[in-house]
Amino acid sequence: MTRAAVLSAGSWGTAFAQVLADAGCDVLLYARRPEIADAINAGENPAYLPGIALPGRVKATTEPDVALAGADIAVLSVPSQTLRANLAAWAPLIGPGTVVVSLMKGIELGTGLRMSEVIAQNAALDPARVAVLSGPNLAREIASRQPAASVIACTDEAVGRRLQAACHTSYFRPYTHTDVIGCELGGAVKNVTALAVGLAAGLGLGDNAKATLMTRGLAETTRLGTALGADPATFAGLAGLGDLTATCLSPLSRNRTFGEHLGRGLTVAEATRATGQTAEGAKSAYSVLDLARRHQVEMPITEIVVAILDGQVTIDQAVDLLMTRSPRAE
Numbered sequence: 001m002t003r004a005a006v007l008s009a010g011s012w013g014t015a016f017a018q019v020l021a022d023a024g025c026d027v028l029l030y031a032r033r034p035e036i037a038d039a040i041n042a043g044e045n046p047a048y049l050p051g052i053a054l055p056g057r058v059k060a061t062t063e064p065d066v067a068l069a070g071a072d073i074a075v076l077s078v079p080s081q082t083l084r085a086n087l088a089a090w091a092p093l094i095g096p097g098t099v100v101v102s103l104m105k106g107i108e109l110g111t112g113l114r115m116s117e118v119i120a121q122n123a124a125l126d127p128a129r130v131a132v133l134s135g136p137n138l139a140r141e142i143a144s145r146q147p148a149a150s151v152i153a154c155t156d157e158a159v160g161r162r163l164q165a166a167c168h169t170s171y172f173r174p175y176t177h178t179d180v181i182g183c184e185l186g187g188a189v190k191n192v193t194a195l196a197v198g199l200a201a202g203l204g205l206g207d208n209a210k211a212t213l214m215t216r217g218l219a220e221t222t223r224l225g226t227a228l229g230a231d232p233a234t235f236a237g238l239a240g241l242g243d244l245t246a247t248c249l250s251p252l253s254r255n256r257t258f259g260e261h262l263g264r265g266l267t268v269a270e271a272t273r274a275t276g277q278t279a280e281g282a283k284s285a286y287s288v289l290d291l292a293r294r295h296q297v298e299m300p301i302t303e304i305v306v307a308i309l310d311g312q313v314t315i316d317q318a319v320d321l322l323m324t325r326s327p328r329a330e
């Protein structure tokens, strides 16, 4: 039987632990707080997924070494900006035969690194042993066993197929891919676009405005991805358009919700508190913009999101700035 360790027990880590268990894996979930580990061992994670009965095959521990000992697969699911610090403790515990899977959708501030790059560098792993799972995967829907598909990207196709088998269930359909760069960028940048769509919703703008932000957001994501070596076709797939659609349209999305709070007039601190869980786009907007500038890629929506987060422009001014950009061909 495949042994999977999942670190940590937030919304997506817990939901994906259930997917792995339903697919037949033996799963040990690492939780930082003992009360969360105890609750999971009693069959629920009320802090993150209240009302979801977890399968008995999902067990929890507060000891990362216990979770990782003998694991065939180590799944990492923490806020992106905390990954490096977490890896300082976890990397020495990852066994030589373990394959690492990133569930995270963010770009590291300061370095511009994708999460798989942070893992490969800090755990000294061959990139062929590091995979990424990304797609339209709202944790609450998946925890409720509603149908969803996703992409497992790994440069080693055989590793990708092994992981695919380890998490394929009647309600979760993973596809394989080899474009790790494209899948990771699709997941990280859609959070910034969803934040912009949330801003538009909070401001009371209509569906034309939201559709425009989504389409032009995907265009700027594709430009950045292509400049960084991704296959532009990836952005039309589940890890691109698929995830963008789910995140921008769903009230379950924390990034969209965060933007909506800002659009209704809350400050960044207030919107962060009101959202409660990780809204990666609030940080990744900065690292994505930094990457874009380094590669001379124009990303007007990301640029405006950063200007709003920094308080340099009001949301009304932002709409004006986007609408009065010089006319061009699509």
Ligand SMILES: NC(=O)c1ccc[n+]([C@@H]2O[C@H](COP(=O)([O-])OP(=O)(O)OC[C@H]3O[C@@H](n4cnc5c(N)ncnc54)[C@H](O)[C@@H]3O)[C@@H](O)[C@H]2O)c1
Binding pocket: 008, 009, 010, 011, 012, 013, 032, 048, 077, 078, 079, 080, 082, 086, 103, 104, 105, 106, 137, 138, 139, 140, 277, 278, 280
């Ligand atoms: N929730 C979703 O629907 C979903 C779906 C797909 C991808 N993701 C991605 O998965 C990653 C994790 O998201 P999530 O929804 O599980 O987040 P979450 O806020 O629900 O949980 C975060 C988890 O990380 C742990 N953690 C470890 N170190 C931490 C630290 N220093 N500060 C704060 N928390 C720390 C927390 O204890 C918690 O278990 C993100 O990159 C997110 O974009 C989330």
Ligand SMILES: O=P(O)(O)OC[C@H](O)CO
Binding pocket: 105, 135, 136, 137, 138, 139, 191, 194, 243, 246, 247, 252, 253, 254, 255, 256, 278, 279, 280
């Ligand atoms: O809740 P969000 O905004 O972090 O989005 C969750 C997932 O990434 C959707 O695929």
